[in-house]
Amino acid sequence: xxxxxxxxxxxxxxxxxxxCAAGLADAAPITTGTxxxxxxxxxxxxxxxxxxxxNIGQLIASWGWSVPGYPVEYLTSGGGxxxxxxxxxxxxxxxxxxxxxMDGRGLWEMPDxxxxxxxxxxxxxxxTTPQQFALFRWAGPxxxxxxxxVEDIPLAxxxxxRDYNDYIGYAVESLxxxxxxxxxxxxxxxxLLLSGGLMLFRKARx
Numbered sequence: 001x002x003x004x005x006x007x008x009x010x011x012x013x014x015x016x017x018x019x020c021a022a023g024l025a026d027a028a029p030i031t032t033g034t035x036x037x038x039x040x041x042x043x044x045x046x047x048x049x050x051x052x053x054x055n056i057g058q059l060i061a062s063w064g065w066s067v068p069g070y071p072v073e074y075l076t077s078g079g080g081x082x083x084x085x086x087x088x089x090x091x092x093x094x095x096x097x098x099x100x101x102m103d104g105r106g107l108w109e110m111p112d113x114x115x116x117x118x119x120x121x122x123x124x125x126x127x128t129t130p131q132q133f134a135l136f137r138w139a140g141p142x143x144x145x146x147x148x149x150v151e152d153i154p155l156a157x158x159x160x161x162r163d164y165n166d167y168i169g170y171a172v173e174s175l176x177x178x179x180x181x182x183x184x185x186x187x188x189x190x191x192l193l194l195s196g197g198l199m200l201f202r203k204a205r206x
Contacts, residue, residue, distance in 0.1 A: 030113060033082025035073040035137065038066070043080050044134040044149065048163035050098050055163035056134055056149035059096065065138045065145070072147075075135040083130040085113035092148055092169035107150065107169055117167060119152040131155050134164040144173045 036042075038057050048054040053062065057074070066072045075082045090109055107117045114127040124132035132155065136147040148171075149164035 029075065029084040029135065030087050031075060031077075031082050031084035033075045033077040033084065036076050037071050037073055038136075041079075042074060043076065044074065044162065044164045046162045048165060049161040050163065050165065054098065054165055056136070056147070056165050056168060059165060059168065060136060060147055070138060070140050072136055072138050075137075077130075081130045081133060082135075083127045084133075084135055085110075085115075085127055087113060090115075090146065090171040090173075092146075092171045094167065094169050095147075096165060096168040098165045107148070107167060115148060117150045117152070119150075119166070122152065122154060124150070142175055144175065146171045146173075 038061070039045075042057060044056055045058075046055055048058075053059075060072055075084060077083070086109065092107055092109075092115075094107075106119075107115060110116055110125070112127070114125050115133065116126075117124045117132065126133045126135075132151050134149040134151075136149070138145045138147075148169050150167040151160060151162055151164050152166035153160040155162065
């Protein structure tokens with residue numbers, strides 16, 4: 001009986017561990033925000049000082065990412081930017097950098113999963129100064145593409161146009177294929193398995 005209990009405990013622990021490991025492997029921002037379809041009232045949808053149609057949302061839309069069934073969404077909290085970090089390493093590559101503050105700029109991921117951007121003596125972090133970032137995603141059937149836009153002038157300054165196009169990077173995540181369906185045993189096989197299990201259970205109790 002004790003052996004049966006130990007075996008059951010090991011099986012349960014393996015199931016729990018496997019579930020936790022799968023959860024940790026899921027790629028998703030750690031955030032209190034919500035994903036929202038792009039709309040005219042979005043916090044990033046402002047007139048760009050660089051020209052018409054050049055805020056981050058307008059640029060992403062012009063690249064043709066929104067397709068039926070797979071819209072581009074942005075992360076928001078209470079209508080404004082949302083603090084976020086990633087639960088795995090994300091490699092962002094530059095797409096656009098429309099900025100006059102070109103010296104010493106860079107975007108990288110911190111050990112806690114947050115994103116940090118430095119430009120012209122200012123350093124912003126997606127957890128502590130989320131107002132400087134606009135995060136978008138396109139969730140397709142086999143991959144997720146993130147777009148991260150940065151406003152490199154502090155929002156408190158009057159010269160900030162809040163278009164989030166001063167640096168735009170992208171990161172791509174491949175989604176794991178769905179697990180194959182579990183085989184369903186034939187009735188005769190199922191009956192044999194049940195009878196064998198019952199015999200083992202009786203022996204364990206003896």
